Amino acid sequence: MTFLVRTKRKISGLLKALFKKRTCRIGIYGPPNAGKTTLANRIVRDWVGDAVGPVSEVPHETRRVRRKEDITITGQNGNSITIDIVDTPGVTTKIDYNEFVEYGIDKEEAVKRAREATEGVAEAMHWLREDIDGVVYMLDSTLDPFQQVNIMLVGIIESRKLPVLIVANKNDLPDASPARIKSAFPQHPVIAISGLEGNNVEELYEQMTSYFG
Amino acid sequence: MEMIQGVQIDLISAERLDRLTAMEKIRLILDDVMEGNIVILEKGLAPDEQSKLIEITMREIAPDGFSGIEMETYPIKDAQNGFLAKLLGGKRSETRLTVIGPANQLRTLKKEKDLISAWVSSSR
Ligand SMILES: Nc1nc2c(ncn2[C@@H]2O[C@H](COP(=O)(O)OP(=O)(O)OP(=O)(O)O)[C@@H](O)[C@H]2O)c(=O)[nH]1
Ligand SMILES: [Mg+2]
Numbered sequence: 001m002t003f004l005v006r007t008k009r010k011i012s013g014l015l016k017a018l019f020k021k022r023t024c025r026i027g028i029y030g031p032p033n034a035g036k037t038t039l040a041n042r043i044v045r046d047w048v049g050d051a052v053g054p055v056s057e058v059p060h061e062t063r064r065v066r067r068k069e070d071i072t073i074t075g076q077n078g079n080s081i082t083i084d085i086v087d088t089p090g091v092t093t094k095i096d097y098n099e100f101v102e103y104g105i106d107k108e109e110a111v112k113r114a115r116e117a118t119e120g121v122a123e124a125m126h127w128l129r130e131d132i133d134g135v136v137y138m139l140d141s142t143l144d145p146f147q148q149v150n151i152m153l154v155g156i157i158e159s160r161k162l163p164v165l166i167v168a169n170k171n172d173l174p175d176a177s178p179a180r181i182k183s184a185f186p187q188h189p190v191i192a193i194s195g196l197e198g199n200n201v202e203e204l205y206e207q208m209t210s211y212f213g
Numbered sequence: 214m215e216m217i218q219g220v221q222i223d224l225i226s227a228e229r230l231d232r233l234t235a236m237e238k239i240r241l242i243l244d245d246v247m248e249g250n251i252v253i254l255e256k257g258l259a260p261d262e263q264s265k266l267i268e269i270t271m272r273e274i275a276p277d278g279f280s281g282i283e284m285e286t287y288p289i290k291d292a293q294n295g296f297l298a299k300l301l302g303g304k305r306s307e308t309r310l311t312v313i314g315p316a317n318q319l320r321t322l323k324k325e326k327d328l329i330s331a332w333v334s335s336s337r
Contacts, residue, residue, distance in 0.1 A: 085332070093267055094281025094316035095274055111276045118271040125268045146324045148284050152263050159260035 010162055023070060025084045025131060026212055029157070030125065030138035031149050032059035032090025035169040037137065039195035040068070040087035046201075047071050053086050058103045060113065062089045063120035065127050075206035081213045083134075088127065089120030128156065134163045134212045136204075141168035141176040141192065145184040154185060163211055168192040171199055218335040220251060220318070227256040235262045239269055246315055247279050257286045257308030260270060281321040285329045286311040 019090035028036045040052040053066050073110045074080045101107060106202035135157050139145055150198075157164050166185050171192040178192035191207055193200045223245055230238060237261065245252050258266060266282075287309045300328050312319070312331060323330040 091267065092281070093270055093284055095271070096280040096316070097276050114274070114276065118274045122268045122271040125264050129264060144324075146326075148286065148321070148324075151286070152260075152267070152284075156260040156264045 023082055023084050024133045024212060025067070025086055026053050026134045026136060026208070027086040027088055027127060027132040028136045028138060029088055029091065029128065029153060030167075031140075031147065032092060033057070034090065034138040034140045035195045036090065036138050037062050039136070039167070039169070039193075040066075040085050042195055042198065042201065043073070043085055044068050044071060046205075047073055052085070058100065058105070059121070060086060060090060060095070060100075060117035063113070063116040065089065065120070065123050073205050073208055075209040076202060077206060077209075078205075079209040079213060081209045083208075083212060086127065086132065088124040091116065091121055091124055091153055093149060095121070128160070132162060134165075135210075136167055137188075138166050138167045138169050139181055139196075140170050141178050141181055142170055142173050145181045150184070154188075158187075165204070165207055165211055166190045167195075167204065169195050172197045212213050220249070220333050220335045222251045222253065224253045225255065225321065228257055230254060235259075238262060239266050241312055242266070243269060243273060243282075244294070246282055246313055247273065249315055249318065251312065251314040251319060254311040254313070257311040259308060281316040282313055283316045283321065283331075284311065285314045285321055285331060287327070287329070295306060 006067055020122055025078045028040055037053050037055045041055065044050050044052050048068070048071055050068070052068055053062060055061060068085045068087075070082055071082055071085055072082045095114050095117050097107070097110040100110035100113050105113065137154060137157065139150065154164065166181060166188050168176070168181040168190055171178060172194040176192070178190060189207060189211070191200065191204050193204055195201070214270050225241070233241065238258065242252050242254075243266075270282050312329070314333065318334050320331050320332045320334075321329065
């Protein structure tokens, strides 16, 4: 490479870095146990070949916000976006350590887990107010979507004017009802998937590229 | 002597709420709820206030003590496309009647778009 070409490249790289908007951060939000980390892991595995964090049937498995940078997703239509995926702790208005004791966790560990969970929820709310550019809102479609947390969080997201895609997760289960979720949030696109088995995730990727692009 | 068990319910008017700052509202609500009372707001909290309420509630949770809140309100009426909304300039979302209580005493029995059915226990 000649000196001139190298200098030219350097300058164009510098200019790009100067003018490029920082990567769009997409937060995966929703109540505990909806399948947020399962989906975050799938996205990262499908497009980078890595993982974000552990998954568990015990609620509040994720107690720290985790960000995975520069993931390029391509839809079937050929459109691409590059985003940061932000996996967040499940949001709730109440946490009782006894809930964890019921899962067979000993008291000391349960108290610690509860404390971390409260910090995690506060952190997730903070990110939503400051650092998130778009939201994938995840719901377990076998459960009632009219929970107060969902109504509050979707209201908070709307008030910040962030684009939101609602995911009706766990559509592999027999009592899944994406229709109930659609009726609860008619103002937003709802996509039924199984983050666990991968049903319909291509549709989600396609929607993400057009919605967050 | 027979103990009379009961639950205190505080109804806070829209006028009173309008005079308070966000943090004053949140403190008023949480202090009341942490004493075991049920609070009913004539007018609900703004989304940003709700977000801070969740955050501060989390900070107050303690093992074998306060375990958080239960809160119910109706979905925000979307006035986005209404004539009046346009006249008033853009999106004006109306927050609505809200009930807040200690998580270990207030249970929601049924919730629909237009009906909330809750149950309150007096045992703490
Ligand atoms: N059947 C089914 N189970 C799922 C699906 N997605 C997640 N799960 C299960 O649901 C449980 C919770 O999954 P997570 O991914 O840990 O949920 P989360 O939303 O990250 O939970 P927190 O971090 O606790 O808020 C686990 O047992 C998962 O295996 C799905 O699409 N179908
Ligand atoms: Mg998780």
